Amino acid sequence: MSTESLINCEHVSCTYGNAAVLDDVYMQVNRGEFVGVVGPSGSGKTTLLKAILGTHPVAHGSITMQPKLTLGYVPQVETVDWYFPVTVEEVIVMTRSKGTWWPRITQAERKAVRDVLDRLGIGEVANRHIRELSGGQQQRVFLARAMFRNPDILIMDEPTSGVDVRTRHEVLHLLADLHADGLTILLTTHDLNGLAAHLPRLVCLNKRVIADGNPREVLTPSVLEATYGAPMEVLEHGGMPLVVDHGRVQMRGEGK
Amino acid sequence: MILAFDLFEPYGFQFFQHGIIVATIAGALCGLLGVFVVLRGMSYIGHGLSHAVFGGAAASAVIGINFFIGAGIWGIISGVLIARVARRRVLGADAAIGVVTTASFALGLALMNRYGQASKSIEAVLFGSVLGVKVADIVAVSLVAVFALAVIVVWYRKLLFSTFDPDVAQVSGVNVSVVEVVLLSLLSLTILVTMRVIGTLLISALLVIPAAAARMTTNSFSKLLWISPLIGAVTCFVGMNLSYHLDTSASATIILLDALVFIVVYTVAGTRNRMKMASLGHV
Numbered sequence: 001m002s003t004e005s006l007i008n009c010e011h012v013s014c015t016y017g018n019a020a021v022l023d024d025v026y027m028q029v030n031r032g033e034f035v036g037v038v039g040p041s042g043s044g045k046t047t048l049l050k051a052i053l054g055t056h057p058v059a060h061g062s063i064t065m066q067p068k069l070t071l072g073y074v075p076q077v078e079t080v081d082w083y084f085p086v087t088v089e090e091v092i093v094m095t096r097s098k099g100t101w102w103p104r105i106t107q108a109e110r111k112a113v114r115d116v117l118d119r120l121g122i123g124e125v126a127n128r129h130i131r132e133l134s135g136g137q138q139q140r141v142f143l144a145r146a147m148f149r150n151p152d153i154l155i156m157d158e159p160t161s162g163v164d165v166r167t168r169h170e171v172l173h174l175l176a177d178l179h180a181d182g183l184t185i186l187l188t189t190h191d192l193n194g195l196a197a198h199l200p201r202l203v204c205l206n207k208r209v210i211a212d213g214n215p216r217e218v219l220t221p222s223v224l225e226a227t228y229g230a231p232m233e234v235l236e237h238g239g240m241p242l243v244v245d246h247g248r249v250q251m252r253g254e255g256k
Numbered sequence: 257m258i259l260a261f262d263l264f265e266p267y268g269f270q271f272f273q274h275g276i277i278v279a280t281i282a283g284a285l286c287g288l289l290g291v292f293v294v295l296r297g298m299s300y301i302g303h304g305l306s307h308a309v310f311g312g313a314a315a316s317a318v319i320g321i322n323f324f325i326g327a328g329i330w331g332i333i334s335g336v337l338i339a340r341v342a343r344r345r346v347l348g349a350d351a352a353i354g355v356v357t358t359a360s361f362a363l364g365l366a367l368m369n370r371y372g373q374a375s376k377s378i379e380a381v382l383f384g385s386v387l388g389v390k391v392a393d394i395v396a397v398s399l400v401a402v403f404a405l406a407v408i409v410v411w412y413r414k415l416l417f418s419t420f421d422p423d424v425a426q427v428s429g430v431n432v433s434v435v436e437v438v439l440l441s442l443l444s445l446t447i448l449v450t451m452r453v454i455g456t457l458l459i460s461a462l463l464v465i466p467a468a469a470a471r472m473t474t475n476s477f478s479k480l481l482w483i484s485p486l487i488g489a490v491t492c493f494v495g496m497n498l499s500y501h502l503d504t505s506a507s508a509t510i511i512l513l514d515a516l517v518f519i520v521v522y523t524v525a526g527t528r529n530r531m532k533m534a535s536l537g538h539v
Contacts, residue, residue: 053427055423055427075423075424081420085475086420090416093413094420097414101410
């Protein structure tokens with residue numbers, strides 16, 4: 001694998017007001033890597049992405065990127081206004097806002113949209129309103145929008161948040177295919193077993209980087225307890241680590 | 257019963273000719289910008305900016321400078337201030353609008369009470385009047401309409417992207433802050449050139465109702481951009497004629513007509529959706 005660094009975070013600290021959200025974070029993403037950032041709510045995962053994207057200021061440290069790096073960003077689908085009056089085609093083409101004043105979609109753009117949708121297996125939805133799509137199709141549309149920019153790196157915030165098991169499988173397989181085609185991917189996730197355990201590299205984050213490595217190295221009870229602040233057991237299932245949460249609650253009447 | 261001859265009677269008066277031209281262009285202009293107001297959830301901002309422009313109108317009258325220049329600059333500054341204060345998430349846009357615009361409105365009232373021929377001028381600015389519309393108003397509203405249309409055509413994708421998904425638009429190279437300031441400036445200019453006919457109290461309705469009604473007729477952003485101005489222009493044109501024959505306030509008649517259009521579209525759209533759901537239930 002290439003070690004050409006695309007994104008380099010050195011001693012990065014970010015704050016919201018006086019509260020530190022990231023503290024002395026060091027992380028490097030190389031070309032061709034598929035990196036997942038995991039951690040509990042409030043651990044700074046989304047803030048780290050925003051700092052990389054340049055939408056959240058870095059208080060200390062630095063984030064350096066390869067010159068002329070094109071970022072493809074896929075936000076959490078839960079933040080999307082599904083009632084907004086746009087078709088799939090319009091959503092994808094809007095990323096070509098810079099350098100054009102022609103409002104209408106050209107034939108060349110229409111073909112490019114169709115190509116990217118076909119590549120993601122949803123070529124038939126181009127003219128549909130975004131609310132008429134299934135969960136998996138909705139996720140793919142926003143992935144298509146990011147891919148439409150021909151990005152050097154795809155950055156995704158919680159791509160499997162709020163989706164069902166089938167959609168999660170679809171997204172995971174799709175991302176694996178894109179990675180196999182050479183795309184660099186950086187994502188955040190809460191989903192340790194459904195998504196994180198399948199990735200080649202994981203970064204455990206809780207304001208600072210707790211661990212960085214492949215899932216076998218990172219998904220250990222000690223690292224997980226340091227990251228989540230709660231005891232967790234790690235089993236092996238089908239050759240992969242399986243995280244078991246010990247936060248079991250005794251229900252009223254149970255065990256009688 | 258109104259005879260055909262009576263229908264054309266108001267067109268014999270120059271004030272009505274001027275008034276109906278300004279009102280119709282204003283309706284189209286408000287309908288066009290109203291699309292962004294409604295989709296961005298900024299309905300209250302039109303209300304707020306119209307109050308802020310009132311402060312500027314009063315100040316320019318007192319200082320003795322041109323109404324359009326004084327109130328225009330005041331409105332644009334108010335819009336930029338609202339955008340800046342709203343960005344501090346601890347307050348939010350509604351509080352920002354409340355602070356900036358009510359203070360401006362209060363200043364306008366105080367200035368007119370102290371220095372102006374208060375009651376008559378205030379009433380004209382608050383509720384609008386077709387009597388005072390001049391050729392300069394027609395020129396002003398036409399220029400702003402052409403400028404707004406040009407900005408929307410040239411910046412169509414930027415406006416759409418920053419309205420739909422401002423975070424990703426920013427990451428994709430759209431300067432969302434500049435787009436926001438331009439949009440608020442256009443809104444301020446629109447309010448400025450239409451307030452003499454519609455009045456500051458009712459102008460926000462013209463920014464919201466046609467776009468809200470149009471939104472229920474289509475799921476296409478590009479179609480919204482012509483349906484909403486069409487509703488705005490037609491209701492203003494018909495409302496002006498009705499107001500003459502019914503001897504009612506032009507602005508009130510226009511807004512009531514807009515509200516009627518909204519109720520009809522809301523009812524028809526609701527019935528259509530229920531029929532669609534019922535047909536799906538039989539499958």
